[in-house]
Amino acid sequence: MLNASLHVDPADPVAPVHRRTFGSFVEHMGRCVYTGIYEPGHPAADPHGFRRDVADLVRELGVSTVRYPGGNFVSGYKWEDGVGPREQRPVRRDLAWHSIETNQFGLDEFMTWCRDLGIEPMMAVNLGTRGLAEALDLLEYCNHPDGTHLSDQRVANGHPAPHDIRMWCLGNEMDGPWQIGNLDARSYGRKAAQVARAMKTADRDLELVVCGSSGSSMPTFGEWEATVLEETYDSVEYVSLHAYYEEHDGDLGSFLASATDMDAFIDSVTATADAVGARLRNPKRIQLSFDEWNVWYLSRHQAEAAVQPTDDWRVAPRVIEDQYNVADAVVVGNLLISLLRHSDRVTAASQAQLANVIAPIMTEPGGPAWRQSIFHPFALTARAARGQVLRTRLSTPEYATERHGTVPALDAVVTHDDQDGSTSLFVVNRSTDQHLTLDADLSAVAPGAVTDAQTLSDEDPYAANTMDAPDRVVPRPAKDVRLADGRLTAVLPPVSWSVITLSPANG
Incomplete structure (x- = not known):
């Protein structure tokens, strides 16, 4: 049994909990749009063709913002193709x-x-094949x-009413050689600055996101951000970050510590x-928009793409439909801890997709919609994280990983809402084989009772x-959670994510 403490x-x-932290991402990629959120003729479709069963799950997920329409897709997109009478829209x-x-x-x-x-929209403009004039249009x-x-x-x-979109992304992953119209940092920075200044001339209250590196492993990471921000600092509010994580070669211990990489990425x-x-x-302080993050088995996708035919053009093909497991959900919960x-x-932030x-x-075309394992930590965190993020001091055992060196076995963050006095604790046990006993000193927030405790x-x-088994992996009531005299004790199983909410003593 491992032992850890928290204060x-x-x-x-640290800062208020931002509702925009719980954003998502819809790209014209695979079946995200077609037979995902939109499927005319489906038994659950509304008059617009939107799937009501998916909409209900989106509400349950607690999504606050959605980034659209890409992603890599936006760098070749003509937005005019997707407006007006449907029968007149071109196929591309x-x-x-x-x-x-x-x-x-x-x-x-x-x-x-x-x-x-x-949902608040977060619109991306095409700075790959297009530029200033099209963005202003x-x-x-x-x-x-x-x-x-x-x-x-x-x-x-x-x-008749304006869409009134406030948040805009100036292109997508423009450093990537896979990106249509990709540019070097200086060229992109100047192009983005020109577009940003013109957009704010037209609408001064916009919030603009400039492209950071496509990932921290890019050879130009750091240099790219510095160069792009030199050109755009006065004109933008955000710089973007993108990161995906996966388990490599059965190395579960390293995978469970993925949030340590996210922490370092954000700090850099x-x-x-x-x-x-x-x-x-x-x-001025530039804010960070972590507008692509998730678990993604990218190496598997790359291997599949290498053997796929290049002359098979299809509508909404099934691509990168990863099936997520318990460990993936624990990592997603830990990544949300890092973001908070x-x-x-x-x-x-935007979880993709x-x-x-x-x-x-x-979803299944014409069939049901269901929750993957990673749905649950997102939905529960979006629901429970309110008020202020508190600075959390941890004393925890450590373990060695191949990818991240020595890392804490426990990770956690606490939020507290001054208005109703509620407190929420989000915690991960990264150990692959040992239970962990947590002793959390919460006396400073005067908790009165545990109102909910769930573990995945x-x-x-x-x-x-x-x-066929949509509820094989779901959060369940946490066992061995006790509160006495402002101290919470909990026994956390290995490879687990938990959320514990508490009401105030006078509540």
Whole structure:
């Protein structure tokens, strides 16, 4: 049995919990859109063609924002193709994912879907094959009230009120050689700065996200951020981060410690952004948008892509539909802990993606929708994390990993809501074979009772949900959780993620 302790001080909060932390991502890739969130003719489809069963799961997931329409897809996308009468919309080749795009779901459909679900849109502009003029056209169509050529087109298309999109991504992964129209850092920075300045001339209150590195393993990581921010610092609010994690060669211990890499990634980008600001003598603080993150078995996808035919162009093919297990869910829960821990700088995030494609929600065309294992830590964290993120001091055993060196066996974060006095503890036991007893000193937040305690774990860390067994992996009531005199004790099983919520003593 391992033993760890935790202490919090509400007088020293990290930052507020940002609702934008619980964002998601919808890209025209595989079956994310078609037969994912949108399937006319499905028994659960509404009059717009949106799947009601998927919409219900999105509400349960607690998604706050959705980034759209990509991703790699956006770098070859003509937004005009996806508006207006459907029978007049052109069918195009999508070079990013080697598929056929029918354009039956486009900008206006996305905005209608967002409004129906109370989701804030996060729109990406094409800076791969397009640039300044097209970005301004898209902005005019979306945000100008009426009385101009493109705003009147939107009105004629059945949307008299402006879409009023506030948050915009200036391209996607523009450092990647896989990206259509990719650029070197200086060229991209200048292009993004030009577009940003013009967009804010048209609409001064926009929040703009400039592309950071596609990942911390990119050879230009760090240098890319510094160069791009030198060009764009005055014009943008955010720099993006992207990271995906997977288990390699049965190394479960390293995989469970993936959040240590996310922590280091965030700290590095923060330091780079602040160094550029200091060099420019600019007091502004650039925020971080972690707008692609998840578990993704990328090496498996690359191996499959290497043997796939290159002349088979299909509509909404099944691609990277990873089936997630218990260990994957524990890692996703831990990545959310990392994002919350860095809420002073990470103020927006998007789990990629929402449906079918490396997603928490799976669907079958004409059939059911179900929750993957990774659905649960996201939904429970989005529901329970409120108020302020508290600075959490941990004393924990460590273990050695091949990929990340020596890492803590326990990771945790605590949030506290001053308005209702509730406290939530999110905690992971990374040990692959030992239970861990946690002693948490929460006396400073004066907890009165445990109102809920749930753990996601299983004797088989590779158990997964399927269409035929959609509830094989679900959170269950946590055992051995006790509260006395402001101290919480809990026994955490190996390879587990838990959430414990507490009401105030006077509640």
